[in-house]
Amino acid sequence: MTNQKRYGLPYQGSKNFIAEWVVEHMPAAPTLVDLFAGGCAVTHAALESGKFKKVFANDITDAPRLFEQAVKGELPADAKRWISREEFRQLKNTDPIVRLCWSFGGRGSSYLYGRHIEPWKYAMHAARVEGDLSVLRMMGVAGGDGSRLWVVHHHEDCKRAYTAWRKSYFVEGDTSAIDALCSSPSATPALLRFRHLFPTDYMQEGGNLDKRLERLQHPQHLQHLQHLENLQRLQRLQCQESTERLDSLRVVQGDYRKCPIPKGAVIYCDPPYKDTTAYQTPGHHPTKKGSGFDHAAFFSWVRSRREKVIISEYYIDPAEGFTLIAERKKPRIMNSNGTDGYATERLYGWNIKPSDLNSLFLL
Numbered sequence: 001m002t003n004q005k006r007y008g009l010p011y012q013g014s015k016n017f018i019a020e021w022v023v024e025h026m027p028a029a030p031t032l033v034d035l036f037a038g039g040c041a042v043t044h045a046a047l048e049s050g051k052f053k054k055v056f057a058n059d060i061t062d063a064p065r066l067f068e069q070a071v072k073g074e075l076p077a078d079a080k081r082w083i084s085r086e087e088f089r090q091l092k093n094t095d096p097i098v099r100l101c102w103s104f105g106g107r108g109s110s111y112l113y114g115r116h117i118e119p120w121k122y123a124m125h126a127a128r129v130e131g132d133l134s135v136l137r138m139m140g141v142a143g144g145d146g147s148r149l150w151v152v153h154h155h156e157d158c159k160r161a162y163t164a165w166r167k168s169y170f171v172e173g174d175t176s177a178i179d180a181l182c183s184s185p186s187a188t189p190a191l192l193r194f195r196h197l198f199p200t201d202y203m204q205e206g207g208n209l210d211k212r213l214e215r216l217q218h219p220q221h222l223q224h225l226q227h228l229e230n231l232q233r234l235q236r237l238q239c240q241e242s243t244e245r246l247d248s249l250r251v252v253q254g255d256y257r258k259c260p261i262p263k264g265a266v267i268y269c270d271p272p273y274k275d276t277t278a279y280q281t282p283g284h285h286p287t288k289k290g291s292g293f294d295h296a297a298f299f300s301w302v303r304s305r306r307e308k309v310i311i312s313e314y315y316i317d318p319a320e321g322f323t324l325i326a327e328r329k330k331p332r333i334m335n336s337n338g339t340d341g342y343a344t345e346r347l348y349g350w351n352i353k354p355s356d357l358n359s360l361f362l363l
């Protein structure tokens with residue numbers, strides 16, 4: 001799984017794992033409209049396939065704009081800066097990098113890191129991004145370069161140092177070490193920022209700290225950096241592909257009903273799922289709407305279209321009138337520990353004939 005090519009942005013509900021398969025099942029057409037493009041995994045695979053002259057990426061959010069920025073090499077120079085909890089609160093609704101890379105599960109609602117671990121992540125960020133070890137040293141972590149590998153090999157020492165420092169700083173309120181460092185002319189920007197961001201009353205959580213810090217023992221992912229590195233990797237599309245191929249991308253932001261649909265386009269729809277508890281349970285009709293998205297209105301809208309439409313869903317009742325085109329199992333990623341079983345992804349068609357799908361056959 002680790003060597004699998006990544007398509008699109010890190011995004012909740014991304015079709016990364018099956019993007020190529022989805023594109024293979026698209027009928028040939030001059031334009032593909034990815035109507036609920038989200039993190040643009042399918043848009044990305046479609047651009048790389050060279051199957052379409054134009055690819056429209058529409059979403060109600062600004063995520064496709066971020067994808068466009070990334071593939072065109074236009075990410076802001078300060079994309080790798082540390083985003084504090086307060087900045088996250090202020091920027092999450094307007095800055096897609098903050099929302100996607102700094103929120104838990106990429107959902108945009110809560111900050112990525114718990115307070116108990118945040119100063120540690122900050123220290124690691126300063127080491128990795130700015131090459132500044134002063135915060136780690138202030139915490140009593142001696143030696144090493146703050147690299148992931150070093151921390152993995154010394155996690156017990158790191159945990160011990162961080163636990164002791166955290167107790168003296170946040171519990172006992174002892175700021176003498178950082179005060180002395182900050183008042184020295186050689187105080188680094190990372191240290192000065194730290195003093196400002198983490199006052200001694202910053203921690204609000206009680207509970208068993210030892211238990212909470214168990215995560216320090218796990219491989220030291222700085223998840224925000226991983227997400228950012230994925231964004232930066234997208235710039236390879238710019239290097240590998242002709243500018244002509246990137247020029248074929250058009251980003252639109254708005255409700256799916258307002259998106260311009262060029263003549264002869266194929267429309268691909270990956271709307272919010274009805275209810276994640278309804279995973280691959282044919283015949284099961286959830287009573288509550290998980291996402292607040294009006295699926296009945298969406299299905300009627302599809303049936304009103306003259307274009308060929310492909311819909312991604314776990315299951316659609318045959319009574320809705322769509323044709324099952326293809327299905328396959330996909331690992332279901334439920335949490336940071338990895339996968340949890342499989343879900344069956346299905347593609348349904350509207351106005352699709354067997355001859356539209358080349359050598360592929362309708363199920």
Ligand SMILES: C[S@@+](CC[C@H](N)C(=O)[O-])C[C@H]1O[C@@H](n2cnc3c(N)ncnc32)[C@H](O)[C@@H]1O
Pocket residue numbers: 008011012013014015016035036037038039040041042058059060061063254255256257270271272273293
């Ligand atoms: C399952 S996600 C799509 C994931 C995408 N295929 C990918 O690979 O990243 C569903 C998307 O529908 C978008 N969405 C929800 N309501 C919408 C609407 N009324 N019009 C357009 N997009 C909408 C959400 O913002 C979300 O990005």
